[in-house]
Amino acid sequence: MSAKIVGIRGMNDLLPENTRIWSAIEAKARELFELYGYEEIRTPIVENSSLFTRGLGEVTDIVEKEMYSFTDKLNGQPLTLRPENTASVIRAVIEHNLIYNEPKKYWYFGPMFRHERPQKGRYRQFYQFGVEGIGYSGIEVEAEQIFMTKRFWNLLGLQKDKSPSLSLNCIGSKNEREKFKDCLVIFLNDNKDKLDEDSIRRLSRNPLRILDSKNSVTQEVLSQGPRIGDFLKVETLENFSQLCKLLDDKEIKYSINERLVRGLDYYNGIVFEWLSPLLGAQDAICGGGRYDSLMQSLGGKQADACGFALGMERIVNLVEEIGDIDYSRRLDVYLVNKGDEARRIAVLLAEQWRDVGISVKIDMTNVSLKAQMKRAAGSFARFVAVLTDLEVRDKCVNIRPLQKESVLTDKKKDRLESQQSVPLKKAGDYLLKCLMNEDVKS
Known part of the structure; x- marks a missing residue:
């Protein structure tokens, strides 16, 4: 007997009971992005490795430890499974000259890949929604994207105390960050004996990432250190203030977290995160x-730009826990049949019903009617x-109705019945009227 082949750890199958909620969330996201005038863009999952080493930064955790990279055996080209999609979208914008006449707003959805230790909410293949506003310099695009995410929580039923919380920071221009980084490194070297091992490793390569350390002792040290706000110019602070004013006008609550820096080198200016304590670590x-x-x-x-990414698996976890969207199955009819001629007619009958928009699943096995009826009851068909x-x-x-909320009306006898015999030629129209007139919950 051959050995069983199993999936790769951290790369999960999405089974039918999972895809229903995924599809419902995807539909809400598409509706949202189109509401804001964003157009969908799709990029390959494999890119030249240099796209990410140059775009994300060679000393970021993603590039140093997490990328799935390999050499193409045909031509020796270094390739990488995309660990994120902003760099890929920008590559496509440059390659196809997409902003030659005006700024553009794009959205995407798809799988990303990082070689991490799998745990709840963090996988080696994971999915992200993202939006990119390219060619926009004003803080209005940041405000719009934050408004968009807030509206998304509402669409998913994550309102009021269920809503994720918003954190903001302004990390300034490259020159402002460099001045802050120089002072931070001096301070941290003076307190090196108090830092955790991971922060010591980052000190010489990417010291700003120490700011978002989860180590409580390191955070205590940082509380005594320099503040990035003290290194920002007046115009930078005014820009940040204008965004906060727009959020206040929209009555969106937020907190300012001066240690929020994000993990990729390409960020500057305003950065933000939405957090939910219900997701754990x-x-x-x-x-x-x-x-x-x-x-x-x-x-x-050079082109100014702003964007964000949403982690699909974490959204699913949150919606399953406390959300409020309908992701029930949408099967109208389960067609049970018994007998050779009945099987032949069932296939043709189902096609007639599908022609008028009725979803049908035919039982194509030779089991008893009782067994088929049991399957029908478990199919969530109406x-x-x-x-x-x-x-x-x-x-x-x-x-026959399968849901207790549904009944069939026999208008000639003016009574309600649980089952009716309907002529084959009229069955499609009859079912369609029942489905349109009855509020049947699955």
Whole structure:
């Protein structure tokens, strides 16, 4: 007997009971992005490795430890499974000259790949929604994207005390950050003996990432250190203040977290995260900010830009826990049949019903009617239709509601019945009227 082949750890199958909620959330997201005038863009999952080493920064955790990179055996080209999609979108914008005449707003959805230790909310293959506003310099685009995410929580039923909380920071321009970083490094070197091992490793390569350390002792040390706000120019602070004013006008609550820096080198200016304590240690459900230098670093002309990404798996976890959206199955009819002629007619009958928009699942096995009815009950269909050779002879089909909220009306007798025999030629119209007139919950 051959050994069983199993999936790769941290790369999960999405089974039908999972895809229902995924599809419902995807539909809400698409509705949201179109509401704001964003257009969908799709990029390959494999890119040149240099796209990410240049775009994300060579000393970021993603590039140093987490990328799935390999060499193409055909041509020796270094390739990488995309660990995020902003760099890929910007690459596409440059390659196809997409902002030659005006700024653009794009959204995307798809799988990303990082070689991390799998745990709840963090996987090696994971999915992200994202939006990118490219060619926009004003803080209005940041405000719009934050408004958008807040509206998304509402669409998912994550309102009031269920809503994720918003954290903001302004990390300034590259020059402002460099001045702050120099002072931070001096301070941390003076307190090196108090830092955790991971922070010591970052001190020489990417010291700003120490700011978001989860180590409580390191955080205590940082509380005594320099503040990035003290290194920002007046115009930078005024820009940040204008965004906060827009959020106040929209009555969106937020907190300012001066240690929020995000993990990628391309960020500058305003950055933000949405957090939910209900997710445990992996509490960041959305993150983004401004990246005005990324276009130029990837070989294009300088263009201001701002975007964010939403982690799909964490959204699903949150919606399953406390959300309020309908992701029930949408099957109208389960078609039970018994007998050779009934099987043949059932296939044709189902097509007729589908022609008028009725979803039908045919039982194509040879099990008993009782076993088929049991399957029908577990299918979450609104109705079951029973067709045997006897019904075929009489040119009719028996239709029965499967949901207790649903009944069938016999107008001629002016009474309610749990099952009716309907002529085959009229069964499609009859079912369609029942489905349109009855509020059947699955």
